[in-house]
Amino acid sequence: MKPFDYERADDTDGAIATVSDDPTATYLGGGTNLVDHMKLGVAEPGKLVDITKLPYDFVETLPDGRVSVGATVRNSELAASHVIRQSYPVLAQALLAGASGQLRNLATTGGNLVQRTRCAYFQDPSTPCNKREPGSGCSALEGWNRHHAILGASEHCVATHPSDMAVALAALDATVVVRGSNGQRRIPVTELHRLPGDEPERDTVLEHGELITSVELPAPSVSARSTYRKVRERASYAFALVSVAAVMEVDEGTVRDARIALGGVAHKPWRAEAAERELRGTPATEENFRRAAEAELEQAESLRDNAFKIPMTRNTLCAVLRELTREDRA
Amino acid sequence: MTDVLTEDPGRAPQRLDGPDKVAGTARYAFEQPVDGPRYLHLVQAGIARGRVTGTDTSAAEALPGVHTVLTHENAEKVNAGGELAVLQSPEVAFRGQVIGAVLAETPEIAAQAAGLVEVTYERHPHESTFGVDDHRAQSPDTSSPMVTEDLDQGDVDAALEAAEYTVDVTYATPPEHNNPMEPHATVAVWEDGELTLYDSNQGPYVVRDVLVPIFGLDPERVHVVSPHVGGGFGSKGMPHAHVVATVMAARLTPGRPVKCALTRAQMFPLVGYRPPGFQRVRLGTDATGRLVATEHSALEQSSRLAEYAEQSAGASRDMYVSPNRRITNRVVALDVPVPTWMRAPGEAGGMYALESAVDEMAQACGMDPIEFRVHNEPDTAPTSGRPFSSRNLVTCLRRGAERFGWAERDPRPGVRREGDWLVGTGVAAASFPSFTIPGSVATVGYADGYYRVEIAASDIGTGARTALTQIAAEALEVPLSAVRLHLGSTAQPKASLAGGSSGTASWGTAIVQAARAFRAEHGEHPPEGAETTTKSEPDPEAGKYAMNAYGAQFAEVRVHADTGEVRVPRLLGVFAAGRIVNARTARSQFAGGMTMGLSMALHEHGVVDGRFGHVVNNDFAGYHIAAHADVGSVEVDWIDEHDPHVNPMGTKGIGEVGIVGVAAAIGNAAHHATGVRVRELPLTPEKFLTDG
Amino acid sequence: MDAEITLRVDGQRRTLSVDTRTTLLDALRERLGVISPKKGCDHGQCGACTVLLDGRRVTSCLTLAVAQDGAEVTTAEGLSEGDRPHPVQQAFLEHDGFQCGYCTPGQVCSAVGMLDEVKAGWPSHVTENLEEEPDLDDEEIRERMSGNLCRCGAYTNIVSAIREAAE
Structure with missing residues (x-):
């Protein structure tokens, strides 16, 4: 690890100015991903600006019913928050499916969103990786790619985004509030992360120095049901092979609304718009679920080791839809 | 034996180092x-x-706090071969090999400087993967004591031709990494020509005896101290390259200790692993389901740097009757790190293949898999004709069947569903040789009202410290609290290593013999300062009997109908392993072996990228071992077995038999659950997913 | 780059100068001689380094020491009172919840932190109803302890120990 300066920020604007003015500087939240990457030599910041003492440790319901989650709220706190458990179970479940108790006590909301892929080649500086070292080549494309993308990948990068939380936020249509030296902007979470294209080194649309300050959840719908299903070979403490977050509104057996996001299949939380289109206004039947899943996966492309993700995603999506539309569901 | 040994776990002593x-x-x-x-x-x-x-090395050396950068150009010349010939030449034999080392004032500086060393290479083509019918297969060097010759009894081909029922199946196992929780570490102090090593190993004297010729040292002036070891599972059985590098560094800085701990990622190429392999098993029975032919041929990875030949096919030598039998072990030497022992080397993989194939064979005969095994139980060891010192496999199977509820089992595969889960049960047998290694030395002394027992044994988590204290107390006929046992250092007399499940048997024998000699010499009321040292004698019965521990492994497996996820809510192991010294720690060791077997069955797989030649998933996020949530009920039981032949205590090793057969039982249960026979470990979800 | 920090470790105030790169784990082990938290992977993937940081269980290997200036750190060593083990430690002894012992201090700290989380009503991945107080059955213990790997395979005994300590 290269030596670096450390400073603990006590005001937001100062922190943003410090990082914006120094191309080697970056923000430190819980550190669970950044410190790991610094040890591996994947990240080599010259300065860390610790933002964990900034005033973003809140989960509050806004007057219009939306819920605002501060960027430094720890994953464990957020999952335990009553408003999240009651009104956004998909989010609580996604958080609880991620990492371990110890890591969730460190990891922050903002940090979780900007965590980077766990592609083994990305994390190993002794192998080529376009995301880590643009132009060096993608080792996963023809290497070990069991955990890699089946949707939206490019010839330059086939990595997947590792977050569970972000998948739930995508299904919830959350908005990310970001501050930079030019002020504040709001980004739909589905537009925060990028597909790799020919710039796989850029995970998100954030500019250097921009800081996520909070995430806003739309006011909960009383009639919506939501859930998060994560498939992994170890029963806990493992990244998703595939995951499905879904928020459904069903009225007398007909799907009124469906918002579905997939994890473990793409460079970003994958909003399954094709599946949603197929489902809206149709009867909640096994046949329609399958048609919707297949519509989404029509564009899927598999690599040497990850072809199983196509049937696994299809089956998992169908199972989730089945569960959320079950008549007897409390 | 008196009350210090008890079968009741509630009354067995707690770990003394607890x-x-x-x-x-x-x-x-x-x-x-x-x-x-x-x-x-x-x-x-x-x-x-x-x-x-x-x-x-200029950038590294320029860093403040860097003392030395060792490379093959400046390292001292030592007398070593294979993986221990550290920094002796510019040759690179595998990716991840030690080609340098940085000595610095802090761990942060040393790690940073290591990254600043610029290396240029001449690359040669390499081979790091192999296939099932690999043309590079060769016979291992049978002059090695670890390697047995091929066996070819009767006429296997003719017998298979004439058999009523046959199976011909090939099972594949991946590289598996020992991964003890404590990474390999050593601290070397070189002062006035004296070397002291604080080292994590399975035998202090092994480390000393390996280092002495390498550095040309006086054995009396080499001290290896290892009071606590955070697991080894074979990977700490022999010293690896980092120990040599650390001693080299210490010799450059007399008086200043040098600390070296491997990173988790460094452990993957540097401390050995269970080699991947393919095993073909051909079985044939007569109309009654009696085996008439057994062929087991194993092909496993080795290293061009030094041969390590896993003896997986040996699992089929003495397990079941079969008048015609062919056993062959072959290796493919590649440009990869040298494999080593990993918990039940040979048996873990070999019995996975055999016991899975036996399940398939039983099914082909239309027989219950337990009845099939009972039907093929030998009276004497089939290949040698020797009697068994004791063999209670059938008792284990029967007791396990009763406890597991086997009688209610519907044999049809793929017909039980509970909610979204397909449910099945499976069984497999376990066997592991019982070794008592002679030649360990123990000292018994008396002073200040305590009996001092000294032996350079290792407690790598087995509970040896506690069990040996019990054995000493019993042999001396004194309460446990009257014994002070010292182990884990060359300050004590020489002992064999903790390997091959031989520890308690070998060291216990030395302690019992020393205690008897002490009493003979000093009587029931020894004078202050009395002391006796003896070296353990070989068991006169060794060689007359086939000596093995046995077990029956039962598993319940659930496979998710939509996703293929595999869960193991219940394992039951019933063992016949001679006298149990400490029921509390023995239970833990059996359960620990079974848990590692579950991990082997469901998770473990070192993925080699043939382009680079390294294990890609070289951390705990990529190389999964079972976590808490993967392990449901693990029940352990054993039968009251008295074996007068194995050693004076009547004990058999228990550290390894627990892992044997578990992967087969789980695979057999997964087949029973789904109807899908997976012949490749680990049993990951995609192998049960159908694209329908 | 060095920085001076003060930690309260197992009840004792400790002031030290650290390289900004030094993790809390290395500060404890290599600088302060507090060896109870163990280094098993150094990447947050095994849990052997678990300590209680201001009362919450965390992986000390992914925490920079410099970022914890002023924090209260409790290790397994600090959980026992003199020779009297903490009830969780006592249960580990009785249930033989360890073999080699290397993951054990982390398991113990994790269990203590986890029991507090349950007391606070925090749900887990296996909690059936997120709106109710979780009931700490074996499945809950296993899920909540999954961040602590044990290669010796002492899991079932650890679960029994925690179950007893929780009662």
Whole structure:
């Protein structure tokens, strides 16, 4: 690890100015991903600006019913928050499916969103990786790619985004509030992360120095049901092979609304718009679920080791839809 | 035996080192207090085969706090071969090999400087993967004591031709990595020609005896101290490259201790692993389901740097009757790190293949898999004709069947569903040789009202410290509290290593013999300062009997109908392993072996990228071992077995038999659950997913 | 780059100068001689380094020491009172919840932190109803302890120990 300066920020604007003015500087939240990457030599910041003492440790319901989650709220706190458990179970479940108790006590909301892929080649500086070292080549494309993308990948990068939380936020249509030296902007979470294209080194649309300050959840719908299903070979403490977050509104057996996001299949939380289109206004039947899943996966492309993700995603999506539309569901 | 040995886990003594371990104050190698240490960080080869053409250490050396950068150009010449010939030449034999080391004032500086060493290479083509019918297969060197000759009894081909029922199946196993929780670590102090090593190993004397000729040292002036070891599972059985590098560094800085701990990632190429392999098993029975032919041929990975030949096919030598039998082990030598022992080397993989194939064979005969095994139970060891010192496999199977509820089992595969889960049960047998190694030396002394027992045994988590204290107390006929046992250091008399499940048997024998000699010499009321040292004698019955521990493994498996996820809510192991010294710690060791077997069945897989020649998933996020949530009920039971032949205590090793057969039982249960027979470990979800 | 920090470790105030790169784990082990938290992977993937940081269980290997200036750190060593083990430690002894002992201090700290989380009503991945107080059955213990790997395979005994300590 290269030596670096450390400073603990006590005001937001100062922190943003410090990082914006120094191309080697970056923000430190819980550190669970950044410190790991610094040890591996994947990240080599010259300065860390610790933002964990900034005033973003809140989960509050806004007057219009939306819920605002501060960027430094720890994953464990957020999952335990009553408003999240009651009104956004998909989010609580996604958080609880991620990492371990110890890591969730460190990891922050903002940090979780900007965590980077766990592609083994990305994390190993002794192998080529376009995301880590643009132009060096993608080792996963023809290497070990069991955990890699089946949707939206490019010839330059086939990595997947590792977050569970972000998948739930995508299904919830959350908005990310970001501050930079030019002020504040709001980004739909589905537009925060990028597909790799020919710039796989850029995970998100954030500019250097921009800081996520909070995430806003739309006011909960009383009639919506939501859930998060994560498939992994170890029963806990493992990244998703595939995951499905879904928020459904069903009225007398007909799907009124469906918002579905997939994890473990793409460079970003994958909003399954094709599946949603197929489902809206149709009867909640096994046949329609399958048609919707297949519509989404029509564009899927598999690599040497990850072809199983196509049937696994299809089956998992169908199972989730089945569960959320079950008549007897409390 | 008196009341210090008890079958009741509730009454068995708790671990004597327990209070220190739950507080975290038991000191492992890296934690031994030394003054003013420097830290060593290894530099590893970035190519799989070739030679180092240049090493630019200037940037590393310029870093404040860096003391030395060791490379093959400045390292001292030592007398070593294979993986221990560290920094002796520019040749690179595998990716990740040690090609340098940085000694610095702090671990942070050492790690940073290691990254600043610039290396240029001449790359040579390399081979790091192989296939089932590989043309590079060769016979291993049978002059090695670890390697047995091929066996070819009767006429296997004719017998298979004439058999009523046959199976011909090939099972594949991946590289598996020992991954003890404590990374390999060593602290070396070189002062006035005297070397002291605080090292994490399975035998202090093994480390000393390996290092002495390498560095040309006086054995009396080499001290290896290893009071606590955070697991080894075979990977700490022999010293690896980092020990040699650390001693080299220490010899450059007399009086300043040098600390070196491997990173988890460095352990993958540097401390050995269970080699991957393919095993073909051909079985044939007569119309009654009696085996008439057994062929087991194993092909496993070895290294061009040094041969390691896993003896997986040996599992089929003495397990079941079969008048015609062919056993062959072959290796493919590649440009890869040298494999080593990993918990039940040979048996873990070999019995996975055999016991899975037996399940398939039983099914082909239309027989219950337990009845099939009972039907094929031999009276004497089939290949040698020797009697068994004791063999209670059938009792284990029967007792397990009763406890597991086997009688209610519907044999049809793929017909039970509970909610979204397909449910099945499976069984497999376990066997592991019972070794008692002669030649360990124990001292018994008396002073201040206590009996002092000294032997350089190792407690790598087995509970040896506790069990040996019990054995000493019993042999001396004194209460446990009257015995003070010292182990884990060359300050004590020489002992064999903790390997092959031989520890308690071998060291216990030495202690019992020393205690008897002590009583003979000093009587029931020894004078202050009385002391007796003896070396254990070989068992006169060794060689007359086939000596093995046995077990029956039962598993319940659930496979998710939509996703293929595999869960194991219940394991039951019933063992016949001679006398149990400490029921509390023995139960833990059996359960621990079974848990590692579950991990082997469901998770473990070192993925080799043939382009680079390294294990890609070289961390705990990528190389999964079972976590808490993967392990449901693990029940352990054993039968009351008295074996007068194995050793004076009547004990058999229990550290390894627990893992044997578990992967087969789980695979057999997964087949019973789904109807899908997976013949490749690990049993990951995609192998049960159908694209329908 | 060095920085001076003060930590309260197992009840004792400790002031030290650290390299900004030094993790809390290395500060404890290599600088302060507090060896109870163990280094098993150094990447947050095994849990052997678990300590209680201001009362919450965390992986000390992914925490920079410099970022914890002023924090209260409790290790397994600090959980026992003199020679009297903490009830969780006592249960580990009785249930033989360890073999080699290397993951044990982390398991113990994790269990203590986890029991507090349950007391606070925090749900887990296996909690059936997120709106109710979780009931700490074996499945809950296993899920909540999954961040602590044990290669010796002492899991079932650890679960029994925690179950007893929780009662």
